[in-house]
Amino acid sequence: MLAVRDHLDQLGDVLPIVITFTDDPTRLAAYRTHLGIDFPVVADVDRVLYRRFGAGRGSLRRVWSPGTLVMYARLLRRGRRLHTPTEDTRQLGADAVIDRDGRLHRLWLPPGPDTRPHIDEIIVAVHELTGH
Amino acid sequence: MTDDRGIGEGDLLPDVTLVDHEGALFRFSDHRGRPLVLVLHRHLA
DSSP, X not given: OHHHHHTXXXXXXXXXXXXXXXXXXXXXXXXXHHHTOOSOEEEOTTOHHHHHHTOOBOOHHHHTOHHHHHHHHHHHHTTOOOOOOOSOXXXXXXXXXXXXXXXEEEEEOOSSTTOOOOHHHHHHHHHHHHOO | OOXXXXXXXXXXXXXXXXXXXXXXXXXXXXXXXXXXXXXXXXXXX
16 A cells, blocks of 8 residues: 555545454554555454455465565564564455445455555556546 | 455445544445545555
């Protein structure tokens, strides 16, 4: 969502919404501050949207790939304290553009944890709605 | 019992009740009239 944050000027009058499935919504405000965003961060504790969008779960091999392990090792070397995750680390994300009437206009379901649509694809989908 | 039917492009977004960063209930239907970009996150770090 950092790409969305960094391209708000190209997205026009859209409202970005970050959706998580944390079962501790009290963490959301700190997470929002950490990201430096001023749009909503919400919790879908029961993962209803994830299921209805068809966002799957990645395989252990994809989620804990060598690239992921290298990234965590790098964070540890930088002094970052890592916590044992309490959430489902295999849950994959999704990205969606919703039109003004509340209908799903475009949906991206990444095949793995490291894949998301390029911000340009999201901008094009928004412009299809806004006519820009 | 939850409704787990899949939704596709052109379908109405289900009005799932969510909780926002201020602890308030959040509904998509309260934001009709404006396009939305939803970023469904993986787990929080």
